[in-house]
Amino acid sequence: MAMPNARKAPVDRARAAAAAQLVDAQAGRIDRRIFVDEEIYRIELEQIFARCWLYLAHESQIPNPGDFVSVFMGEQPVIVCRGRDGKINAFLNSCRHRGNRVCRVDQGNAKTFVCAYHGWAYDTAGKLVGVPGQDEYYHNELDRSAWGLPPVARVDSYNGLIFGSFDAEAPSLDDYLGDMRWGLDLLLGQGDFVAVPGIARWGIDCNWKFASDNAIGDMYHGATSHRSAIMAGHASGTGYTVFGSGSNTLLDRAFFRHDNGFTLVTPYGHGLTASYYDEKSMDFSSPLARWRTDADILARMGEKRARTQRANMNVFPNLFVNSGSRELMVRNPLGPGRTEMWKTTLVDRNLSPEAQRMQVRASNRHFGPAGMFEQDDGENWSQSTFGCSTPVAARYPLNYAMGLGHGEVQPATDGTPPLIETLVNEHAQLWMYRCWAQYLTAETWPQLQQDHIEPKGAL
Amino acid sequence: MNEAMTAMLPPRLEAMLLEHEVAQFLYEEAALLDGRRYDVWLGLLDDDLDYWMPIRSTRSQSEQDLEFTQPGQGAFFDDDKSAMAARVAKLATGYSWAEDPPSRTRRLITNVRIAGHLPGEPLSLRVESNFIIYRSRLEREEDLWAGRREDTLRKVDGQWRIARRHIFLDHVSLLSNNLSIFF
Numbered sequence: 001m002a003m004p005n006a007r008k009a010p011v012d013r014a015r016a017a018a019a020a021q022l023v024d025a026q027a028g029r030i031d032r033r034i035f036v037d038e039e040i041y042r043i044e045l046e047q048i049f050a051r052c053w054l055y056l057a058h059e060s061q062i063p064n065p066g067d068f069v070s071v072f073m074g075e076q077p078v079i080v081c082r083g084r085d086g087k088i089n090a091f092l093n094s095c096r097h098r099g100n101r102v103c104r105v106d107q108g109n110a111k112t113f114v115c116a117y118h119g120w121a122y123d124t125a126g127k128l129v130g131v132p133g134q135d136e137y138y139h140n141e142l143d144r145s146a147w148g149l150p151p152v153a154r155v156d157s158y159n160g161l162i163f164g165s166f167d168a169e170a171p172s173l174d175d176y177l178g179d180m181r182w183g184l185d186l187l188l189g190q191g192d193f194v195a196v197p198g199i200a201r202w203g204i205d206c207n208w209k210f211a212s213d214n215a216i217g218d219m220y221h222g223a224t225s226h227r228s229a230i231m232a233g234h235a236s237g238t239g240y241t242v243f244g245s246g247s248n249t250l251l252d253r254a255f256f257r258h259d260n261g262f263t264l265v266t267p268y269g270h271g272l273t274a275s276y277y278d279e280k281s282m283d284f285s286s287p288l289a290r291w292r293t294d295a296d297i298l299a300r301m302g303e304k305r306a307r308t309q310r311a312n313m314n315v316f317p318n319l320f321v322n323s324g325s326r327e328l329m330v331r332n333p334l335g336p337g338r339t340e341m342w343k344t345t346l347v348d349r350n351l352s353p354e355a356q357r358m359q360v361r362a363s364n365r366h367f368g369p370a371g372m373f374e375q376d377d378g379e380n381w382s383q384s385t386f387g388c389s390t391p392v393a394a395r396y397p398l399n400y401a402m403g404l405g406h407g408e409v410q411p412a413t414d415g416t417p418p419l420i421e422t423l424v425n426e427h428a429q430l431w432m433y434r435c436w437a438q439y440l441t442a443e444t445w446p447q448l449q450q451d452h453i454e455p456k457g458a459l
Numbered sequence: 460m461n462e463a464m465t466a467m468l469p470p471r472l473e474a475m476l477l478e479h480e481v482a483q484f485l486y487e488e489a490a491l492l493d494g495r496r497y498d499v500w501l502g503l504l505d506d507d508l509d510y511w512m513p514i515r516s517t518r519s520q521s522e523q524d525l526e527f528t529q530p531g532q533g534a535f536f537d538d539d540k541s542a543m544a545a546r547v548a549k550l551a552t553g554y555s556w557a558e559d560p561p562s563r564t565r566r567l568i569t570n571v572r573i574a575g576h577l578p579g580e581p582l583s584l585r586v587e588s589n590f591i592i593y594r595s596r597l598e599r600e601e602d603l604w605a606g607r608r609e610d611t612l613r614k615v616d617g618q619w620r621i622a623r624r625h626i627f628l629d630h631v632s633l634l635s636n637n638l639s640i641f642f
Contacts, residue, residue: 106516106631198514198533202633228555232548340632345533357531364537370512370638372549378636379557 006150009046013443016043020437028401028426030433032388035207041336048317048439049074051167052268053176055319055330056080056090056152058344059160060194066109066124072332072340073164078152079103079113080162083124090152090164091126102149106199113149122149159188161328169445177315179417180270186311187323189301190291191348195328196360200343202369206381207388208318208333209436211341214377215312215320215329216271217263217428220402223256225380229372237325237366237373238310239359240286241277261423262304263407265459267452269316269435271428274323277309287355288362291348302415314428316435325363337385343368400433402426407459418455427459474573481586481612482571484619489566492641497547500641504540505613505620512536512626512642527627535638536626546641557639563595564640574609582614583622594640602635604628608642 019040022031034040054073057080061069068081070093077093079102093101095115102113102122112129114121121130126149131142152164156173158181163173170176177184187193204211214221222230261275284292291297298306310324320329330342345363347356367374387393403425409418420427434453442448468476491500504510512535513527528534538546549555570589577583587609594602611623626642 104517105519105522108519108522196533198528199516200514200533200535201631202635202637204636224554225556228549228552231552231554232545234545234549343533353531360531360533361537364534365542368535369633369635370535372545375557375637375639376555379639382636 011043011046012039013441015039016047016440019043020440023433023437024397025430025434025437028399028404028430029397030400031397032394034433034436035209035385035388036336036394038336041333043440044333045074047442048436049076049333051165051170051439051445052317053154053156053163053165053170053173053315054317055315055328056155056162056164058193058195058328058346059088059157059162061107062088064109066111067107068103068110068124069107070103070105071330071342073152073166074333076166077101078164079126079149080164081110081124081126087125088155088157088162089125090155090162091122091149092152094149095120096128096147096149126151158184160193161188167445171445171449176268177266177270178268179264179266180272180313180315182305182417183264183266183270183272183274183311183313184315184321185301186272186274186305186308186313187321187326187346189297189305190323190326191297192350193326193346194349196345196347196363198345200368201340202378203334203338203340204378204381205337206339206378206385207336208331208339209433210381210384211320211331211339211377212314212316212318213429213432214381216314216432217273217312217426219256219261219273219275219312219424220426221380225376226373228376232372234365234372236310237322237327237362237371238288239325239362240283240288241281241309241324242283256424258422258424261308263420263422263425263427264313264417265420265428265431265455266417267435267454268448269432269439270314271431272311272313273423273425273428274305274308274311275423276307281309286358287351288359290351290355304416304419314432316432322367325366326359327363327367329367337389339381341369400426400430404430405458409455409457409459420459431455431459477584478571478573481573481584481619482568484612485568485571485586485588485610488621489568493564493566495550495561497550497641501544501547503619503621504543505615505622506540507622508538508540508543509623509625510536510538510543511624512628512638515628515631517631535628535633536642555639557637560597562640565593567591567593577611584612586610586612590642592640592642594635600636604630604635604642606630606642 022034056071057069062082065082065084068079079093080090083089093103095102097120098117100115100117102115112121119132123129128144128148153168154165263273265271313321318331326346328344332340407420407427412418514533515527518526568588568590572587573584574587575585589607592604606628609625613620613622
């Protein structure tokens with residue numbers, strides 16, 4: 001629902017079309033300017049972050065009426081609040097009077113959100129319910145129903161994950177996610193998940209797309225970026241994967257082998273890469289591996305997903321999901337050269353407290369700013385971004401051509417979406433940028449739905 | 460000063476000597492970390508180490524008791540001795556990119572207070588301190604972390620050991636690319 005008196009800033013169509021041309025999907029080349037240009041970033045905020053379904057929070061973070069979390073959609077502060085009626089509401093965190101955030105804490109429980117400047121008060125659905133001096137100063141002429149906090153146009157959940165879109169014309173969340181739901185269930189199908197308290201937040205001097213393109217399909221970087229963690233004996237965040245230290249590590253095992261997994265790409269820019277496990281590297285007796293011996297879960301997962309050790313995925317534009325260490329990570333842009341990470345760990349509510357503790361500890365040690373793996377990502381993505389900002393280097397495109405033309409999309413089979421049967425490639429990354437270019441130029445969601453690309457042939 | 464001589468001192472003077480000894484230990488420890496002598500530093504950590512940095516969130520005044528996550532919840536560091544040994548081993552591989560080339564750090568450890576004696580043997584103290592850590596990286600990268608530590612220090616065979624370190628940062632959203640150093 002658009003609020004009365006809402007006005008959207010126009011997008012410069014010529015600039016957007018020129019930006020889209022900077023992705024050369026045929027040659028697998030991407031112009032470095034898309035990672036640093038201020039104008040392109042402004043277009044992204046409108047065409048991507050103000051239109052796509054964005055992850056907001058996990059339902060378990062706001063179980064009771066009045067519970068809220070304060071989050072960001074792109075750069076936009078938003079409140080996600082469970083109303084008195086139990087319904088999940090999301091609305092802008094910006095007073096209609098002078099624009100102040102009406103909520104300045106990260107989470108809590110509230111009956112109303114009261115602006116600290118002049119006292120306008122809004123209820124748990126964002127409705128304006130109190131205006132000091134309404135009779136005397138406003139002569140009862142203020143139509144409170146027209147001055148509520150603007151709602152996020154669409155709010156819906158998928159298996160506990162709350163998403164929102166600012167665009168009333170967006171397709172349903174189910175249509176937006178499409179086959180990516182099959183991918184998300186690699187994690188969400190393992191059990192009945194709740195969010196572990198504590199969102200790790202930290203900022204990296206990088207463009208948000210470098211984080212997303214790493215999430216969606218960079219199985220190439222592990223052997224170099226994370227070499228030191230692997231050599232030190234840290235294998236993964238699953239809590240039940242067993243690797244040796246020294247030379248006898250996953251560097252030598254199947255983990256990074258080209259054909260040891262699969263790649264999924266789906267319409268609207270989502271995708272994942274998943275590796276198969278090798279029997280020697282798994283402790284099936286661990287309580288954290290319980291789902292791997294549960295006949296019902298295995299039946300639902302099907303053969304392909306049951307063999308998966310772990311998948312890294314990205315829900316376009318900025319939600320990274322890791323099915324191994326069971327994390328959700330939002331990457332919120334703060335300008336073309338700055339991104340804030342929000343990491344939430346999920347845990348199966350049916351596990352014993354000891355097993356939950358095991359998993360949380362494994363996740364805490366694996367990802368996050370101090371994570372054995374992730375500390376080196378921050379260094380690398382900030383270097384990528386810096387490398388795109390210098391004038392002469394900017395003349396030379398980046399190479400996204402690994403495996404170009406060799407990624408044959410296999411047709412869907414019973415219960416399995418179309419997949420590419422390789423692990424280490426750049427198909428998903430290039431796919432993401434092809435979709436990114438479409439978001440920039442498409443004027444409306446109906447146009448995007450009509451023109452969107454489907455994975456087929458050889459990518 | 461030997462035990463017999465210490466025993467003859469007035470209690471307040473005895474307490475001051477202990478405070479001095481503890482502060483000197485923390486300064487020496489900070490110098491080891493600034494000097495990147497991680498293998499020596501690892502030796503200061505006791506075998507039952509509990510090294511933990513919870514996550515903080517902005518909460519209203521009435522919910523200040525919920526600011527920090529609890530043990531078992533999300534944390535930046537959630538390590539025992541073997542996890543810390545793995546961190547130190549990682550730094551020595553030659554491929555630990557976030558610290559190779561290394562960060563240049565300066566730790567300022569202040570407001571050292573003995574908050575309590577724990578019962579039993581060996582001598583174990585609850586020690587609180589504040590810190591500011593400055594980091595300079597590559598050409599122009601700079602980071603600053605401020606916070607408070609709650610340690611349990613234990614005197615084993617005449618040597619102080621860190622059995623517990625809980626680190627409470629003043630940040631809610633960290634401004635640094637990573638936390639590739641120790642606190």
